[in-house]
Amino acid sequence: MVTRSFRSIIRVAASVAVAVLCGGGCGAAARPDAEREAPAVCDDTIRAAKEVPxxxxxxxxxxxxxxxxxxxxxxxxxxxxxxxxxxxxxxxxxxxxxxxxxxxxxxxxxxxxxxxxxxxxxxxxxxxxxxxxxxxxxxxxxxxxxxxxxxxxxxxxxxxxx
Structure with a gap:
């Protein structure tokens, strides 16, 4: 039989494991600042215009x-x-x-x-x-x-x- 305190310990341990594995990225869509996060790739390739004035x-x-x-x-x-x-x-x-x-x-x-x-x-x-x-x-x-x-x-x- 599992006691209540043991269940609480398991829930806390599971929450910590999820946080560590996700690195704060799980559920990012629900966070209001998700749009401001840096993209995974920073592409600074120069793409010059085909025609300039x-x-x-x-x-x-x-x-x-x-x-x-x-x-x-x-x-x-x-x-x-x-x-x-x-x-x-x-x-x-x-x-x-x-x-x-x-x-x-x-x-x-x-x-x-x-x-x-x-x-x-x-x-x-x-x-x-x-x-x-x-x-x-x-x-x-x-x-x-x-x-x-x-x-x-x-x-x-x-x-x-x-």
């Missing part, structure tokens, strides 16, 4: 990601994270933009699946805008990061894996 081509830019009046200038690397370098307590990358607007875009740097934020610093050139716009990006940690540039007419977004 004539203005980019005139500036010698053939590989870019974006739309309308805002574009990330794609490096020759296969991934956006390939040229990220350690810097201080975090990481740094140059991610130039190109815009046909005379106003700089707003740029956000956010970790995928968490509330962590990075920082983007735009450095307008003496030629001004419209045109290429150098940008430095700081990431506080490794992970999967989304950089979004929003302009008057368009939006460009890339994923960077560190």
């Amino acid at each position: 004539r203005e980019l081509l005139d500036d010698g830019i053939e590989r870019a990601v974006g739309e309308s009046d805002i574009w990330f200038i794609a490096p020759d690397d296969a991934t956006w994270g390939a040229s990220v370098e350690p810097a201080g307590n975090g990481f740094y990358a140059k991610r130039p933009l190109w815009t046909s607007s005379d106003k700089p875009p707003s740029v956000t740097v956010t970790a995928v699946g968490t509330s962590a934020k990075g920082e983007a610093t735009l450095s307008p050139t003496s030629e001004g805008l419209p045109g290429p716009l150098p940008m430095g990006v700081r990431f506080p940690s490794r992970g999967c990061w989304k950089i979004t540039a929003a302009s008057e007419k368009g939006r460009a977004e890339i994923i960077v894996k560190i």
